[in-house]
Amino acid sequence: MAVTVVVGNPKPASRTLTAATLLAAGLRPEAETRVIDLVSLGPKLLGWGDPEVAEAVRAVADSSLVVFASPTFKATYTGLLKLFLEQFDGGTGLAGVISVPLMLGAGPAHALAPDLLLKPVLVELGATAALPGLYLSDRTFETDGVIEGYTARWRPVVSALAAGAAR
Template sequence: MSVTVVVGNPKPASRTLTAATLVAQALRPDSAPAVIDLVTLGPGLLSWGDPAVGEAARTVAESELVVFASPTFKATYTGLLKLFLEQFDGGTGLAGVVAVPLMLGAGPAHALAPDLLLKPVLVEIGATAALPGLYLTDRTFHEDGAIAAYAERWRPVVDALTTKSLQSNTEKATNHA
């Protein structure tokens, strides 16, 4: 199974990256996630046709599970993540991808942001966002148990969704042979 982490924090190697990687590993402990730290793509996100951005978009579109992560900025996800999400066609760009919206913040004031703000965009570009979004407190996520509790509750759903995807792809390959 291919798992990818997409991080929209303007700081490289951020706590958001750490949290997203932990979530991906907890949901799919059998797969090491590919990591796309969007800040490393720099100005390439501002125009169409950048090869590094195109490769990152292909990696995401070909993944079965993607954790989309952002710190909470002005009560929503970052413009950096928005720029990257613009690379995908509406309705089909992330078809076949199980997406997990993840946001971090200083306190509980924006706990609904992953579901209210990030999840609808992921659905709009074709992702399957069957899991609820996850909001983590940026200073306590290492020790508060929220990631483990989320993974324990939602790993069976991820397994079912991605197993179905694997079976569907196998059937398609068999039918074309």
């Protein structure tokens, strides 16, 4: 099972990246995780046909599980992530991909953002978004046990979905 993490934080090697890789490892501990830190693509995301962006899009579309992660900016996900998602065809670009929306923020005010703002875009692109989105405190996610609780609850569902897709 190919597992990919897509990080839409404009800061390289961010806490968002750390949280997303922990989440992916918890959901599919047996799989190696590929990381696409979108900040490394930068202005290449503004046009069409860049080979590096095309390879990242292919890698995501060919994955079985993708964690799409963003910090909360202005009550939603980042423009960097939006630019990347614009590279996929509507309805089919993420067909066959189990997606998990993940967002981090400073407080609970935007706790519904992953489900209300990011998940609908992933579904519009054809992703399977059967798991609830996850919102984490950007200051406590490494110690508060939320990722561990989420992955313990949803790991069997991801396994079942992946097994069903493999048939």
